Amino acid sequence: MNTYADSESRRDARDRPAIPAYGPIDALLGFVMFYVLVDRATPTFVDVIPTVLPSVSPSLVRLGLALALWFVFVVTSIDQIRRQLAALGVITHDAITPSSRRRGTPTETEALLYLVLALVGGTVAAWTFDRGIETAVSLIPVVVTIDVTAFVPEDFAVMVVFFLSFGVASYALDRLLIGGLRATFAE
Template identity: 50%
Template structure:
């Protein structure tokens, strides 16, 4: 009898929960990139801060960066946990809303589009990865000298191309994997 009530409630509202929620793959890839950027930029950040603030220990600056990585990881994990709980209907999250019946499972065409976009975005991101990380280090040095005239527009453009293509690829991979899971789970 309770199963009949549950099914009638679902048809009355016309919506269903979309589980798993989109976002964990995108968040993991984004955090991984953040980690790599901080790792690559740490020596430059330490050098800049020790020149600007000579009384501050380089190890203290390194510790601050390590703590930043842990705080960002904690916030990312908690946000993704909340998203998944919202997809189950336990809590609410602005990014997770009930879907109209039948729309939480992506079509094959949408999954193939996600695959194509992930491939193109991933190739562009891979091609621009090393130059973009070098551009990040260069931008930190620009902050050190406090002179915007040393800013190289091609480096900024390359950095933008990398981050946009990376985010497009990460979202597409997330949609592909989570959409595939939804299709397998019948959601």
């Protein structure tokens, strides 16, 4: 094979429009995590909010949480649609610049880095999932009632590690899978 021709075809592939845009897998995983958190926190909210605001019924608290889920879903969906349209060049989006539309597929080194980040971040997130979610839910009464004596710094640190590792893993997985789709479309 001619090395010059191979490098030319790679450069041409990297100069093609980058379709699909990065972000949908990261957004989907983020929404699923938000749903899990709201699902687990709903009983706590239903118990705590009426003690602070007695005129608020538990059914109204549940309705508010359901509306929050739908709001986040709609806003996330609209943002992802705008990102994909911006990648096509139909509209503009702050996260999609003309130069990033032409970026193409990730290099092998970038793909390997994203794979390692996805595996390490996913493993740490899996190890800390239960404790991280439990801590997030247990912080609701602490924040609502301003009871700092119930705050446990070690649990808070685990929760921060969980959300950071989950964020890194979902970002890396998005880059890895969307980059793979881009490479498939580029051929």
